[in-house]
Amino acid sequence: MVLNWSTDPKLLDKSPATYNNWETANSLISKKTAILQDFTFTNLYGILIRKIDFVRKKKRDRILARFPFLVLTDKMIEELQAKELLLAEATRDYFYRSINKSVLAWRDRINNFFERGAIPLPLYRVAEDMQLRIAVPPLQEHPLSLYTDQIPFTSARGEPFSIPKKISKKLAYLLGVTMGDGNLRKYWIIVVDQSKEHILFINELFEELFGKSGKMIKMGGAWATKLNLLWAVRLFNFLSDQPINKPKYDSLREPLIFKQLEEIFRALYWRGAFDADGSFKNQLVFSSMSKKFCLDFQKYLKEIKIESKHSLTEAGGHVVVIPAKDKGIFAQKIGTSHSKKALDFQKFLKRSYSYHIFQGFKENNLTKDGFFDFSIFPSLQVLGLANFFSKIAHREYSSISSKELKRYRKGHAITIEKILRLLDESSEKALMPFLEENKQTLHFSSSNSAPIKLPLTPSPLLETIMSKLIPTARGASLKEVSDELIFQIEALFRGQVINEKIKSKLLSRFLITFGIYKEVKTNTLDIEVLKKTWEKSIG
Numbered sequence: 001m002v003l004n005w006s007t008d009p010k011l012l013d014k015s016p017a018t019y020n021n022w023e024t025a026n027s028l029i030s031k032k033t034a035i036l037q038d039f040t041f042t043n044l045y046g047i048l049i050r051k052i053d054f055v056r057k058k059k060r061d062r063i064l065a066r067f068p069f070l071v072l073t074d075k076m077i078e079e080l081q082a083k084e085l086l087l088a089e090a091t092r093d094y095f096y097r098s099i100n101k102s103v104l105a106w107r108d109r110i111n112n113f114f115e116r117g118a119i120p121l122p123l124y125r126v127a128e129d130m131q132l133r134i135a136v137p138p139l140q141e142h143p144l145s146l147y148t149d150q151i152p153f154t155s156a157r158g159e160p161f162s163i164p165k166k167i168s169k170k171l172a173y174l175l176g177v178t179m180g181d182g183n184l185r186k187y188w189i190i191v192v193d194q195s196k197e198h199i200l201f202i203n204e205l206f207e208e209l210f211g212k213s214g215k216m217i218k219m220g221g222a223w224a225t226k227l228n229l230l231w232a233v234r235l236f237n238f239l240s241d242q243p244i245n246k247p248k249y250d251s252l253r254e255p256l257i258f259k260q261l262e263e264i265f266r267a268l269y270w271r272g273a274f275d276a277d278g279s280f281k282n283q284l285v286f287s288s289m290s291k292k293f294c295l296d297f298q299k300y301l302k303e304i305k306i307e308s309k310h311s312l313t314e315a316g317g318h319v320v321v322i323p324a325k326d327k328g329i330f331a332q333k334i335g336t337s338h339s340k341k342a343l344d345f346q347k348f349l350k351r352s353y354s355y356h357i358f359q360g361f362k363e364n365n366l367t368k369d370g371f372f373d374f375s376i377f378p379s380l381q382v383l384g385l386a387n388f389f390s391k392i393a394h395r396e397y398s399s400i401s402s403k404e405l406k407r408y409r410k411g412h413a414i415t416i417e418k419i420l421r422l423l424d425e426s427s428e429k430a431l432m433p434f435l436e437e438n439k440q441t442l443h444f445s446s447s448n449s450a451p452i453k454l455p456l457t458p459s460p461l462l463e464t465i466m467s468k469l470i471p472t473a474r475g476a477s478l479k480e481v482s483d484e485l486i487f488q489i490e491a492l493f494r495g496q497v498i499n500e501k502i503k504s505k506l507l508s509r510f511l512i513t514f515g516i517y518k519e520v521k522t523n524t525l526d527i528e529v530l531k532k533t534w535e536k537s538i539g
Contacts, residue, residue, distance in 0.1 A: 002093045003090065003093065003094055003126065003129045004093060004094055004096055004097075005051065005054045005094055005095065005098060005122070006051065006054075006097070008094075008125070010043055010045050010046045010125065011045075011046055011049065011050065011051050012028070012043070012046040012047075012050070013050060013051050013052075015051065016050075016051040016052040016054070016055045017050070017051070017052060018052060019186070019234075019237065019243075019244040019245070020243050020244055020245075020246065022050060022237070022238075024237065024238050024239075024240075024241045025238055025239050025240075025241070025255060025256065025257045026241045026253075026255060026256050026257075027241075029256040029257065029260070030256070035257055035260075036166070036167060036257070036260070036261075038166075039166040039167050039168075039261075040165055040166040041165060041166060041167070044151075044163065044165060045121060045125050047234060047235055047238045048068060048121065048163065048231045048234055048235070049067065049121060049122060049125075050234075053066045053067065054095070054098040055098070056098060056099075062156070063095070063098055063099050064099070064120050064156065065156035065157075066156075067120040067121050067122055067156070068120075068121050068153040068154075068155070068161075068163070068231050069113075069116075069118035069119060069120055069121070069153055069154045069155065069156065070118060070119055070120075070121050070124050070151070070152075070153055071117060071118045071152040071153060071154060071160075072114070072117055072118060072119060073146070077114050077117070080110075080114070080119075080127060081111075081114060083130070084107055084110055084111065085103070085107060086130060087110060087123070087126065087127055087130065088103045088104070088106040088107035088110055089103045089106075090126045090127075090129065090130050091106045091110065091123055091126050092106050094122065094125075094126045095122070110123065116158070118153070118154050120156075121153075147165060149164060149165065149166070149168070150162035150163065150164055150165065150209065150210075150211065151163050151164075151165050152211070153231070159212075160211060160212075161210055161211045161212045161229055161231075161232075162209070162210055162211035162212075163210065163231055163232070163235065164209050164210075164235070167239070167257070167261070167265065168209070168539065169264065169265065169268050169537070169538050169539040170205050170208065170209060170538060170539055171209055171239075172258065172261075172265045172266075172268040172269045172272070173205070173268045173269065173271060173272040173337060173538055174202070174205050174206075174209070174236075174272060175236060175239055175240050175255065175269055175272065176268070176269040176270060176271060176272020176273035176274075176275075176276070177191060177202065177272040177273070177275060177276045178191060178236060178240070178242065178272075178276075179240055179242055179248070179252060179272075179273055179276075179293075180272065180273040180274075180275070180276025180277040180288075181193055181276035181277065182242075182276070183248065184233050184236060184237055184242055184243065184244045184245070184248075185233070185244065185245055186230070186233065186244060186245055187228055187229070187230050187233065188226050188227065188228055188229075188233065189206075189214070189226070189227040189229070189232055189233055189236060190224060190225070190226050190227075191214070191224065191225050191276075192219065192222050192223070192224045193222060193223060193224075193276070193338075194221065194222050194223070194340075195223070195338065195339065195340040195341075196223045197339045197340060198223075198275070198338050198339060198340060198341075199216060199223040199224065199225050200216075201337070201338075201339065202214070202225055203216065203225050206225070206227050206232075210227065210229055210232050212227065212228075212229055213225075213227075214226050214227040214228075215227075215228070239255055239257060240255050241253065241255060248290075249288070249289040249290040249293075250290070252288065252290040252292060252293035253292050253293060253296055254269070254270075254293075254296040254297070254300065255269070264537060266300065267304075267333055267334050267335075267537075268537065268538060270297060270300055270334055271334050271335055271336060271337060271538075272337075273286075273293075273297070274286055274297075274334065274336070275336055275337060275338040275341060278341070279341075279344075280336070280341050280342075280344040280345035280348055281344045281348070282348065283321060283322070283323075283324060283348075284321070284322035284324075284326075284327060284330055284348075285319055285320070285321050285322075286319065286320040286321075286322075287313075287317060287318070287319050288317065288318055289316070289317050289318070290318065291318050293318075294310055294318040294319070294320050295310065297320055298310050298320050301320070301322065304329070304333050304334075305329060306322060306326045306329050306330060306333075307322070307323055307325075307326055307479060307480060308320050308321060308322050308323075308480075309321045309323075309478065309479075309480060309481045309500050310481060311481065311499065311500060323355065323479070324348075324351075324353040324355070325353060325355040325520070327348060327349060327353075328349070328525055331345070331349060331525060331530050332525075332530070332533075335530065335533065335534040335537065336534060337534060337535075337538055342531070342534070346527050346531075349525055349527060349530070350527070352521060353521070354519050354520060354521045355470070355519070355520055356470055356471065356517035356518065356519055356520070357517065357518045357520055358463075358466050358467040358469075358515055358516070358517055359516040359517070359518050360463070360515075360516050361458050361463070361514055361515060361516065362513070362514055362515065362516055365513060365514050366458070366514075367430075367432050369432070369433070370457055370458070371432035371433070371435075371436070371456055371457055372432070372454075372455070372456060372457065372458070372514050373432065374416055374431060374432065374435065374456075375416060375420060375431055376513060377416055377509075377513075378415065378416050378417035378420075379415055379416070379417065379446070379447075380415065380416045380444055380445075380446060380506075381413035381414070381415055381444065381445045381446065381447075382413060382414055382415070382416065382419060382435070382442060382443075382444055383411065383412075383413045383442070383443045383444070383445065383451055384411070384438065384441035384442040384443055385408060385414060385438060385441070385442070386408070386409055386410065386411040386441075387438075387441065388438055389405060389408040389409045390409050392426075393405065393409060395426075397422060397425055397426065399418065399421035399422050399424075399425050400418065400421075400422060404418075413445060416431070419431065419434070432456060435456055436456050436457075439456060443494070444506065445506065446505065446506045446509070448505055449504050449505045449506040449507075450495075450504065451494075452493045452494050452495045452504055452506060452507060453492065453493050453494040454493070454506075454510055455492065458514075461488065461492070462492070464488075465485070465488060465489055465492060466511060466515050467479075468480055468485060469489075469502075469511060470517075471508045471511040471512050471515075471517060472501075472508060473505075473508070474503055474504075474505060474508070475501060475502045475503045475504045475505060475507055475508050476501070476502050476504070476507055476508055476511060477500055477501045477502075478497065478500040478501070481500050489502065493507060495507060
C-alpha cells in the first residue's frame with residue numbers, strides 16, 4: 001500500500017485540524033494509546049508533524065518550510081543516497097495532493113537536502129516506511145538510537161535546535177512552570193516571573209532541552225523569556241493539553257502522562273507549577289484562576305499524605321493552603337527550584353511550629369451517665385427555656401426572684417449557676433438530664449460569643465468533627481474543607497463557617513474542655529541537605 005500523508009497512521013489526527021483540536025497525550029491516554037516506551041516518545045513524528053501542515057491554502061505556500069529538518073550524519077546520507085530514486089518515488093507518493101512534483105524533481109531536491117546535511121522530517125518518515133514495505137536494508141544509524149537525549153534539527157532557514165526524544169525530569173519541571181506562569185503561542189513559549197534569576201534558570205533549561213535559548217524581556221516589575229520554536233510549542237501542547245493562542249484557565253489540569261510515570265516526574269511537574277504560582281512566605285499557598293487545576297493539586301497532595309484546604313478568593317480565584325505542620329513533607333517530596341522563593345522557604349522551614357491532634361474525649365469531664373459536665377461552666381448562659389419557666393410560673397423559689405422569673409419566661413438567658421440552684425431547690429433532675437430534656441430549644445452563649453448549639457453527649461459524628469477542628473483563641477479552624485463537613489459543623493453548632501473558620505470563643509472553650517488535643521512540635525530540617533536534594537532531583 002502506498003503511504004500518503006492523508007492516511008499515514010503515524011499522523012495522529014484523523015483529518016487536518018487546527019491547534020486546540022489536535023489529538024494530545026491526554027486524549028490518546030484516555031483511548032489506552034501508549035505514549036512512551038522506557039520514557040522515550042513512541043511517535044515523536046506524530047507529535048511534531050500534523051496533517052494540517054500538508055494542506056496548501058495558497059499556490060505560493062512553501063509546504064516544506066513548515067517542517068523541522070532532521071540533521072543527518074555522513075553515514076545516513078551515504079545510505080540514503082544509495083536509494084535516492086526509490087526515496088524520490090516514495091516521497092512523491094507521500095506528498096501527493098500537497099506538493100505535486102515528478103520523481104526526478106524530487107530526486108534533485110533530495111540531493112540538495114543531502115548537500116546541506118538535513119532533510120525535512122517527513123522524508124525521513126518515508127525512508128523508514130520504505131524499509132518495511134519493499135525490504136530496503138534498514139539504516140545502520142537511526143536518530144532514536146543514535147542520540148541519547150536530544151535529536152538535532154534545523155529550521156528550513158538552517159537555524160539549529162534540538163527536540164527531546166524522551167520525557168525527562170527537566171522537561172517535567174518546565175511543563176509545570178509553563179502551565180503556571182506561561183503561555184503557548186503558535187511559535188512561542190512564554191514564561192513570566194518576578195525574578196530575573198529564575199528566568200535565567202528557565203532559559204538554561206530551554207537551552208539544554210531545545211538547543212536554543214529564549215529571548216529575555218523586562219516587563220514592568222517582572223521578567224519574561226520567549227522561546228521562538230514552533231515544535232517546542234507543539235511538544236508542550238501535546239504533553240500538557242495547554243491551549244495555544246487562547247486563555248488557558250478553563251482547560252488547566254494535571255497531564256495524565258505524569259500519573260503513568262515514576263513519582264519523581266510527577267513531583268517535579270508540581271514543583272514547577274508551585275514555583276510559578278505558589279508562595280513560601282509564612283505559609284505554603286498555591287493560587288490559580290483554575291478550580292480544576294487547584295483540585296488536581298489538592299488530590300496529588302492527599303496522595304503524598306499532605307493536608308490542604310481549598311477556598312475561593314474575593315477576586316474569583318482559587319487557593320490551596322498547606323498547613324505549616326506539613327511543610328517538612330512538602331520540602332522532602334516536592335521542594336523548589338526557584339532561587340528567590342527557595343530563600344523564603346528556607347526561612348519558613350527554620351521556624352518551629354506546633355499543632356494539635358484530637359485524641360478523644362476527656363473522661364474526667366463527663367458525668368457518670370455519659371453527659372458532658374456543663375457545671376464546669378457556671379457562667380455559661382442558656383437560652384431557650386421559656387416554656388419551662390412558663391410551666392413553673394405559679395411556684396415560688398428563693399433562688400429566683402419574681403422579676404427574674406418574668407424575664408426567663410420571655411426567653412432571656414439564665415446562667416448554669418442559677419439553673420443549678422433552681423434544680424437543687426426544686427429537687428428536679430440533675431443538670432445534664434434537665435438540659436437533655438429541653439435540648440431542642442436550647443442555645444448557649446457567653447459574654448463575648450454569639451449563641452450557638454452545643455452537643456450534650458459524645459457521639460461518633462462529634463468525634464469526627466472534633467478531629468477536623470483546631471481550637472484557636474477566637475474559635476476554631478478547619479483542618480480540611482468539604483461541603484459535607486461544613487454542612488455537618490453548621491448543623492451541629494448552628495455557627496457559620498467563614499473562610500474555613502468558626503468565630504466563637506465559646507466553641508473553642510468547649511473543644512478544649514471536653515476534647516484531648518495533643519500538641520505536636522515539628523522538627524527542624526537540615527536546610528543544606530534539602531538544597532542538595534532539590535538540586536539533584538531535577539538532574
